[in-house]
Amino acid sequence: MNLREKLEISSHSIFSQIIRSYDVIGDIAVIKIPKKIEHKSDEIARAIMQVNQHIKTVLQQIGPVKGELRLRNLKWLAGEKKTETLHKESGCIFKVDLEKCYFSPRLSFERMRVAKQVMPNEIIVNMFAGVGCFSILIAKYAKPRKVYSIDINPEAIRYLEENITLNKVNYVVESIKGDAKEVIMSRLQNLADRVLMPLPEKALEYLNYALFTLKTNGGKIHYYDFIRAEKGKDPIEEVQRRVSERLQDAKVSFRFTFGRIVRTVGPRWYQVVLDIDIYKKDNRAYQYLNN
Template sequence: MNLKDRLTGFLEPSEIKMLYKSFDIVGDIAILKIPERLEGKGEVIAEALMQIHRNVKTVLCQVGPVSGDLRLRELRWLRGEKRFETIHKEHGCLFKVDLSKCYFSPRLSYERMRIARQVKSGEVIVNMFAGVGCFSIIIARHSGAKKVYSIDINPAAIHYMRENINLNRVENVVEAILGDSKEIILSRLTGAVDRVLMPLPEKAYEYLDYALMALKPTGGIIHYYDFEHTKKGEDPIANVADKVSKKLSDLGVAFNISLARIVRTVGPRWFQVALDIFISDRRDLCVGGGRGEEEVNGYIGMSNR
C-alpha cells in the first residue's frame, strides 16, 4: 500500500492529490516534504507513513531547500523518536549521520557504486567534497584504492566521516581532512592523485582548476558534477559538456569526456549531470588568469594565498 492509498479517508481527495510522490528514507528516518496547504496535516501523514514503513522510527519534515555552502536542509521533527541521527546502510557499508548537521542523500547510491567500480588497484584519490564519507568509504571497501583523501569544510561532516571510517574499518585507506578543498590541494595534494571526485555541483566548475592541480602531471580522471537548467529543446548533457570543454581547452590540458550522464532530475527541466573526464596530460596546465601565478611542486599553479 502506498502513502496516498493509506491516507484515503483521513484526507480529502483534493488534499491527497497535493501530496508529493517521493520521500527519502535514511536509515530509520523518513524525510517528507509537505505542501504548504497541508501543513496542519503533517502528523496524520507521518503516522500513515510509519504504518506502511515499519522500519521507520522517526519522520522529519523538510521545510526548506538544501542550501548554503554546507548543503544542509532545514528539518522539523514530525513523529516518532525525537532525533536527527541515524545509521544508513548502502552497498554493505554503514553511514552514521546527523541529518540536521550534515548533507546526506540516498539518491546518489547508484552513482557512488558506479565510481567505485572504475577504481583500479593502487590508485590515490581525492574527494574534494566528501560529506560524511559515502563515496570515499564505498570506494575503499569495493576497490583496491591505496588512499582516498576526503576533504570537507563542515566540522560536523568530518566528525561523522571519522566515525564512519572506523565503523567500516577503512582507517588505512580513507583520511578525513577538515578544510576548504582548494586550500588543502594547494598546501599538500598538488600533483598527488590519480582520480578526483567533485560531488558538489554548485562549486565544481569554480574548483575545476584545483582538481586539475591535484592530478599527477601525467593526468588521471575527474568525476565532475553540475546542475543544469535547460530551455525547451536543449540537451543538459551537451550544455554541461560544452561549458566544461571550453574551460579545459582554455586551461590548455589534453582531455576526453569518456562518459556523460544525467544523475537525477532535480525539478522541471533541471538536472544533475555527471561527466567522467579523462585528462591525458596536464603538464601544460595554464591557470591564473592574471591573478598571480606561482610555482607549486614544479608546476605552474594559481595561488589564492
C-alpha cells in the same frame, strides 16, 4: 494497508508528490509536504510510521538543501525526537546527523557507478566528501591505495571519521578538514589518479583545483554540475560546453568519456555528471587562471 489507502488521499498528483519527495535514511523518514496538504502533515507522518514499521522518526524538510554546507532545515513531526541515524548502503554503514551534515540516499547508484571504475592502487581525492559515502564505498568495493577525503564542515568530518572506523577503512580513507582549494594547494598537488567533485554548486569554480591535484600525466575527474536547459537542448551537452571552455582555457587536453543526468532538480533544471579523462597536464598553463 498501503500509504495511499491509509491517508485517503484522493488526488493522485498530490500523493505522488509526497512519494517522490520522501527519503528514508536509516530509521528516519524525511518528507516534503506540498503546501495544499500541510494541514495533514501530522496525519501523513503517523501513517508513514504505521505503514513502515522500521521507521522511528518522521521529519519534514522545509525548503531546499541550502548554504555552503548543503544542509536541510528539518522539523520534527512524529516518533523519536532525533536527527542522527545509521544508514546501510551497498555493504557499508554510514552514521549521519541529518541536520548537521549533507546526506542523500538518492546518490547510491552514482556512488557504485564510480566505485566500479576504480583500479587497484589508485590515489583518489574526494574534494567534497561529506560523511564519506563515496570515499568509504570506494575503499570497501575497490582497492585504492588512498582516498583523501576533504570537507569544510567540521560536523561532516566528525561523522566521516566515525564512519571510517565503523567500516574498517582506516588505512585507506584519510579525512582532511578544510576548503578543498586550500587543502589541495598546500598538500595534495600532482598526486591523484582520480578526483571526485560531488558539489555541483562549486564544480566549475573548483575545476582548476581538480587539475592541480591530478598527477602530471593526468587522470580522471568525476564532475557534477547543475544546469538549466532550454526546451530542445541536451543538458549533458550544455555542461560539456561549459566545461570544455574552462579546460581549453587551462590548455589541458581532455575527453569526455561519459555523461548522464543524475536527477531532475526542477522544471528544466538538472544535475549532470561528466566523467572526464585529462591527459598530460602543464601546471604552468592554468595556475594563473582566475575563476
